[in-house]
Amino acid sequence: MEMAKTYEPSVFEKDLYHWWEKEGFFTPSVDSKKEPFTIVIPPPNITGQLHMGHALDESIQDCIIRFKRMQGYSALWLPGTDHASIATEVKIVEQLAKEGIDKYQLGREKFLERAWAWKAQYGGRIVEQLKCLGSSCDWSREAFTMDERCSKAVKHVFVKLYNEGLIYQGDRIINWCPECQTALSDAEVDYQEQASHFWHFKYFTPDGKTEVVFATTRPETMLGDTAIAVNPDDERYKNLVGKTVVVPFVNREIPVIADSYVEKDFGTGVVKITPAHDPNDFEVGLRHNLPVIRVMNDDGTMNKLAGKDYEGLDRYAARKKIVAEMEKIGQLVKIEDYSHNVGECYRCHTTVEPIVSKQWFVKMKPLAERAIQVVKDGEVNFVPKRFEKIYFNWMENIKDWCISRQLWWGHRIPVWYCQDCGEVICQEDTPHECPKCNSKKLKQDDDVLDTWFSSALWPFSTLGYPEETPDFKYFFPTNVLVTGYDIIFFWVARMIFSSLHHTGKIPFKEVLIHGIVRDAQGRKMSKSLGNGIDPLEFIDKYGADTLRFSLLNGVSSGGDIRFSADKVEGNRNFMNKIWNASRFVLMNSEGKQLVDISKCKLSVADKWILDKLNCVIKEVTANLENYELGVAANKLYDFVWSEFCDWYIEFSKPVLYGTDEEARTVTVSVLNYCLDKILKLLHPFVPFITESIYQNMPNHERTIMLAQYPVFDKKSIYKDDAETLDLIKEIIKSVRNARAEYGVAPSKRLHLYIRPAAKQKQIEQSSIYIEKLAGAEEITFVGKDVSFEKVVSLVSAGGEVFIPMGELVDKQKEIARLEKEAADVKSEIARAEGKLGNKGFVEKAPAKLIEQEKEKLAKYKEMLAKLNGRMEELKNL
């Protein structure tokens, strides 16, 4: 098949993907003869559209899984999606609002119908988008957090924890989102600095004789105050403790208490205590047995307990009114400007309200212990390691996890209440009657679970847990989890403790953390900034391979990456380079019978490229095994472009365009050999272009996807000849350099006189390379005793080259040039001599290093002697 002249990815990417999928290449089998390698995808939300963050995450995973597959593992990349309870519900509520429908009017059942319909319509969208990237996921095992299998695991785990006493229900301070009208976990609250005020108020003792001044940032909560607190050691207020003060408007008499929570030096040293609306106050309230008076409704308005002047007012309106009224009655002391952090809902960005509420919690302390231990023991490794600290910090200070949500879309809590006797029934299947009183009047808990509750089970629920399925037994624990640092708490930590507790095993051996994709200026890509790049549009324009390579080339674990147009162009050009180099090889292979290169006489250049190839195989394999994808991509880029294309292909041309048939066959064979390895090395990074070209190769296997990844040959048998060619390269480079410096047209053929520094015989045999690549019409190898007059003389590590240039040579200019070169060499000599003259170095440095340094010194001294000699000759002319 003829290859097109330019690289046009849109022509083949889609077809190849369909073919791979249809052939079942993505689907591994449970095969006891093979070792498994498993990755579970961080399930994208069904509300999601593919963005650059996904593209990065998926590219990394696909690169790893393709590498492992080619290494012969039974490699499973298990895909799926997340129902994303709150995020999806928010979307559907919005959609309903556009139709003028209220969620509560619609009712739970109808609402869920809408949600499922929504899932059916949009849930598959992101999956299709993943395919555009080339993700080699096993779609036959695709999961969804609310499918039957995952739901079963969720119920099983809930009941298990409940029976173990690790899930409990209680009235606690939780973060409440008045917009979404649900509780949130601590992790779901984002803090933003906001400019606000610090209101100083005063309360009086009932007799009106004594006042106490305090400051607050939330005046409206004073209606729920049940105490005033001071520090026990605060002399200023000692005589106040035990007295009472009156909360205006509600006319409640509340005690002044002493608690060490209060800091003497902050504000006035007096704190109003509102147990129902502040986590710290709640704790103080418990210690002092204070009443808990909740003055707010779920929607953020004030309730009856706030008094009839405030009932029904929005919290901010109430705040305004309180301040005004306090001023009126002379109890407003002053207002300071104050900037502080305010928590907001991570989904709708409404300011959350700490509120006392009855919720379900997971007891974290017992679960956290082992989760910390496995990371400490290195059973689970974070890459890079520094993220372990973040993990420990969180795990060690963890509070109980609020898991109930007042939402409808999600896993409904498997708890039923008997309407007659009040029995609480927690079980996996829906009960038909109360086990205690046989009543049939049972009502299921209205709440659903935190979306992260099901995500926490993902690595094992998707593989069949709690059943001991063949997949679960074979593919679990998984090998590596790839994700961004932004969800370590939400997800990674919870998977670790969940897996340990429920399966008794770690969920994965390694956690590969990456950063986020930023724009060219280093800004986060966001909708509001409008600086996001749509990966799909991008793929249309440049192809998936360019996108993948742009994300992978230069990615370092844990770091953010910048995505700039420049970089992209460069990588697209690289694809084009691969394409055209391949075209060159294939065009020259037409009609040729390839030979086994291990059995024929190879040229110096052949051996050189094979040696370099062998080195790059070793390094890239090691990098990939250590998940250093960015480094590996970079090395391949360099090898393919600089060594294979710029040098080897050029070396091959004199042979290919020559007349020696046998040599041509060998060179074509080496070209094919290298290209085959190059495509395989690159395949995990850029699957489409490599497969597309591979299918045009002579003697190719069915698919490159399942071909063996190149293996390093320890023998390195071509080292010596490779060194010869390095000398030749030096000679060529020095001639090219001189041509540019003297402005000699490339078309001008030169007569070169060469005195190689070493390996003269081998270099003479390979003079054809110098001839072609340095533009020589004739080459004469000379010995030591020859001297020249009107020449430019070049001294390099490869040896000396003399170029007669007739009148072109300006004597003074040439001397000046040689001076400059001599200066460089002299500084090298000075460096080496300094080192070798240093007693400490000679005594303590490794012998090998000293030897190398001596060799360098000798080499430079020789070069300097040549340069000096040449300058003498010129001066005497």
Added chain:
RNA sequence: GGGCAAUUAACUCAGCUGGGAGAGUGUCUUCUUGACGUGGAGAAAGUCAGCGGUUCGAGUCCGUUAUUGCCCACCA
């Protein structure tokens, strides 16, 4: 308040366990040789943030300062 990272060429970043400063982009010169002008060849360009220490030797290890970014905590 606590923690983490970054600081290397004009720009974006590599530089693994200490042993002669690298790449890409951009800039400048130059080249229509039969893979590729999305290309080839060549060049200029860096007190490796500052200071101190360890070492025969520090971009690399330690301490410290500065600047920037991020995370956690949330004293009302």
